[in-house]
Amino acid sequence: MSVRVAIVQFPGTNCELDVAHVCAGLGAQPEIVFHRETSLAGADAVVLPGGFAHGDYLRAGAIARFSPVMDAVTAFARAGGPVLGICNGFQVLCEAGLLPGALMRNAGLRFVCATVRVRVDSTRSVLTAAAEPGSVLALPVNHFEGCYTCDDRTLARLRDTERVVLRYLENPNGSLDDIAGVCNEDGNVVGVMPHPERAGDPLLGSDDGLVLLRSLCAGVVGGERSGAAVAAGR
Amino acid sequence: MGASGTGTDRHRFAVRVEVTPRAGIRDPEGAAIERALASLGYPDVTGVHVGKLITLSVGATDPEEARHRVDEMCRRLLANPVIEDYRIEVPGEVATERVP
Numbered sequence A: 001m002s003v004r005v006a007i008v009q010f011p012g013t014n015c016e017l018d019v020a021h022v023c024a025g026l027g028a029q030p031e032i033v034f035h036r037e038t039s040l041a042g043a044d045a046v047v048l049p050g051g052f053a054h055g056d057y058l059r060a061g062a063i064a065r066f067s068p069v070m071d072a073v074t075a076f077a078r079a080g081g082p083v084l085g086i087c088n089g090f091q092v093l094c095e096a097g098l099l100p101g102a103l104m105r106n107a108g109l110r111f112v113c114a115t116v117r118v119r120v121d122s123t124r125s126v127l128t129a130a131a132e133p134g135s136v137l138a139l140p141v142n143h144f145e146g147c148y149t150c151d152d153r154t155l156a157r158l159r160d161t162e163r164v165v166l167r168y169l170e171n172p173n174g175s176l177d178d179i180a181g182v183c184n185e186d187g188n189v190v191g192v193m194p195h196p197e198r199a200g201d202p203l204l205g206s207d208d209g210l211v212l213l214r215s216l217c218a219g220v221v222g223g224e225r226s227g228a229a230v231a232a233g234r
Numbered sequence B: 001m002g003a004s005g006t007g008t009d010r011h012r013f014a015v016r017v018e019v020t021p022r023a024g025i026r027d028p029e030g031a032a033i034e035r036a037l038a039s040l041g042y043p044d045v046t047g048v049h050v051g052k053l054i055t056l057s058v059g060a061t062d063p064e065e066a067r068h069r070v071d072e073m074c075r076r077l078l079a080n081p082v083i084e085d086y087r088i089e090v091p092g093e094v095a096t097e098r099v100p
Helices: A016-025 A069-078 A088-095 A152-160 A210-222 A227-231 B028-039 B063-078
Strands: A004-009 A029-034 A045-048 A083-086 A102-104 A112-120 A136-143 A147-149 A164-168 A179-183 A189-192 B009-021 B052-060 B084-089 B093-098
Touching: A004 A016, A016 A029, A016 A210, A045 A069, A045 A088, A045 A210, A069 A083, A083 A088, A088 A102, A088 A189, A112 A179, A147 A179, A164 A189, B009 B063, B052 B063, B063 B084
Parallel strands: A004 A029, A004 A045, A045 A083, A083 A189
Antiparallel strands: A102 A147, A112 A136, A112 A164, A164 A179, A179 A189, B009 B052, B009 B084, B009 B093
16 A cells, blocks of 8 residues: 655645655655645645745745644644655744744855755654664755754753754754754654755765655554554554 | 724724844844944944834724734744744824724
8 A cells, every 4th residue: 555645735835746756756655735725635644845835924934834734734743643844844843833943044144055964863753763873864955044943941852852863964054953853752743954855866966865755654654663653543 | 813892992003013033042144234334344333133023003992902912923923932032012093993
């Protein structure tokens, strides 16, 4: 049975087809879900892809958070369903309160567009479960507001509970503690600034993103990888 | 959400909301402007910060209600409490309308 991955499209989202392409290549069944939908139509996993949802007006992700589909995404996440936010999707998840912290303008006001090296620092998330702990991946970043920040207590909690899933080896944006991605307490909601879908083919310079997206899909199929999904009776 | 009086005088309030980076939060834009000012010959300028000004015309029965509702809007949408502070100004009534 193939895994159904709902890929949410807000006005201004621009990475949905890349995510769909890579998910399809991994044997999943991608489905683009417009932001006005109020149901995820039985999806097994949800991806909020990159782009500029609602033009990033006010703050990146601030308006997208109130799109009709977000109620369904929140309910799905709270029930333990795997949810991945990539880049702008990470910003949306933070604004929606599904992940802690916020993403601010890059240090030095520099838009970064480069392939960077990140280390898998925790495998307790649906995105990194199948990755080798400590392994280094080459993934593209492409953002102006990727400087992760949170208060000291939140940072301590993230560290203590191994919820920093990816860290930059060379910090490109001033993120606190070199954080490139975090997950929620149950590990089923993950946000990352790098784009795993843009590292999906050696032809594009790297296929290091495949292990992450494969992990997302495997977590759905196996169930064992996602403790939360099991707990929620999925 | 929020109270909307009926059968009472409704007024419109020209509310201003200032959203600024939270104290202690890095503000690269403010820092860049500070450096530019220094290079223009204003080396004694410090504490430059850039925020947003949001203006709203809010219908309410009195200034307190207007402030209360805008405060709620700030917490829910206009500001992100993780990285931003906000300040609300309710200067006074702009117009009165009679709600039937």
